[in-house]
């Protein structure tokens with residue numbers, strides 16, 4: 001992927017951090033004793049609005065810049081990250097509507113802003129805007145750490161094109177920062193969870209739902225022995241935090257108009273900016289409380305406005321947006337060729353993921369066995385607003401001691417792109433009724449080479465046993481509720497009203513995942529096993545998909561080793 | 568070495584008459600796989616990359 005920046009720092013000179021640079025908010029993080037810590041900027045903010053504003057030649061960023069959207073919108077640049085490396089004709093400028101407008105300069109994207117005390121306004125490319133913004137983030141991090149930050153790992157959406165990645169590296173390098181690596185956002189979120197001290201390495205299939213301001217991105221990630229493979233992704237630009245703001249803006253605008261006919265606060269730029277800022281604040285308050293107040297001085301035509309909204313009302317008017325998130329998640333699982341029953345965990349990431357209703361909706365889509373990692377469903381969930389920056393910081397601390405060369409070689413496709421087995425590989429044991437039961441040892445979609453070991457029980461009396469290694473795959477078994485026998489058992493002649501009675505008590509069908517045994521890869525005999533002993537089976541799949549199976553009594557020496565040749 | 572998980576259901580007794588050279592019968596190769604990209608992220612990936620670049624096996628890695 002040979003895409004790290006030109007600036008090269010030797011490992012011992014490095015001071016590396018993690019950066020997540022979003023369209024709406026950004027965060028910076030470092031590690032302290034291997035724990036990721038998100039850094040507050042000079043205003044005390046950990047979610048720093050991705051905004052630059054210029055007033056009298058002075059540059060403002062974060063929440064200070066955001067406040068200027070009311071009276072200095074034209075010199076305030078917002079929502080620009082996605083424009084990096086894009087042609088003007090392919091961008092969606094919607095989210096810049098109430099700020100400096102993107103402009104076509106030689107096919108690329110620029111903004112015209114008054115960034116000097118006097119003289120003509122300047123036309124500044126999105127690359128330069130990004131550099132200026134990133135420089136501010138780095139300064140905040142350096143101030144916090146008390147030493148100059150030299151290097152960073154940054155997160156990017158999974159659908160960032162090669163051009164966008166290059167443009168981001170260029171903009172970061174221009175800010176004087178060595179880019180150690182760009183990592184995918186969902187992977188950063190998974191890493192942040194896996195790095196917690198209580199985490200155990202286990203095979204699981206995870207959906208990461210990253211719900212931001214202007215976009216929502218979902219991914220299905222196979223986590224196998226600590227290695228992560230993205231199986232499918234989906235992106236949505238229609239539903240995000242901004243659409244929830246819009247729902248509240250419309251709601252409060254209508255409330256205002258009930259009292260002040262003919263004054264629509266959405267029709268005046270300043271009023272609109274105030275309406276938006278307060279709606280976003282009310283939305284955030286509704287993530288914690290069941291009520292939020294809305295209060296703006298001089299909302300429109302000098303009229304002050306106060307109102308409140310409760311969570312139930314909010315959830316009703318925002319339902320369309322919430323349904324959009326459900327569909328996005330269901331869609332990506334389908335795209336991965338999986339079922340909700342295949343998903344072990346859902347990680348909610350991004351600011352919008354604080355919304356309790358979104359988590360409870362996901363809770364109802366998935367079976368009870370699926371862990372839903374969100375603040376409202378799990379008190380131990382990681383703050384969704386911090387996941388990406390934490391993941392980036394953890395990766396930065398892992399690789400900062402490597403030579404740039406080493407990082408480049410390790411991230412090269414020759415190392416990362418490898419065969420993944422389609423079916424699970426496991427052992428056949430006997431069920432209570434003597435039926436064959438498949439137990440997976442290596443999960444489907446595991447990268448090779450891989451090696452896994454299990455200890456299997458043996459028949460009560462011990463003796464000679466058969467280790468049968470097979471492929472297995474799952475299918476979803478649907479059990480329809482049994483048709484209820486009619487009460488009283490009598491033929492109810494021609495009474496036609498019975499239908500209605502039935503439907504009232506209709507039970508839902510049950511869906512379960514069952515394993516099906518496929519091809520047998522190999523069989524081994526382990527002889528003379530002691531009563532009550534277990535057999536240790538190690539399955540090793542090499543990079544060429546050749547399989548080596550080793551079986552022995554636990555504690556025993558040697559064992560039976562056999563090879564199944566590569567396909 | 569990773570700790571082994573335990574399968575509690577017993578494997579079957581060897582059928583009468585089962586025999587194979589060195590007590591192992593290879594039967595079928597892995598039937599299906601696809602080329603995918605591992606995310607170059609996290610401590611386990613670094614171990615994978617080290618093995619891949621130095622062409623080392625798991626057991627060499629264990630030593």
Ligand SMILES: Nc1ncnc2c1ncn2[C@@H]1O[C@H](COP(=O)(O)OP(=O)(O)OP(=O)(O)O)[C@@H](O)[C@H]1O
Nearest residue numbers: 022023024025212213214215241287350351352354
């Ligand atoms: N506590 C909260 N409750 C509800 N929404 C919140 C909360 N905190 C932040 N948000 C919303 O989350 C969104 C920002 O998400 P995030 O911080 O993930 O930004 P981002 O990745 O920069 O967004 P994008 O790139 O999609 O525009 C905003 O719409 C913000 O209002």
Ligand SMILES: [Mg+2]
Nearest residue numbers: 022210212350
């Ligand atoms: Mg985001």
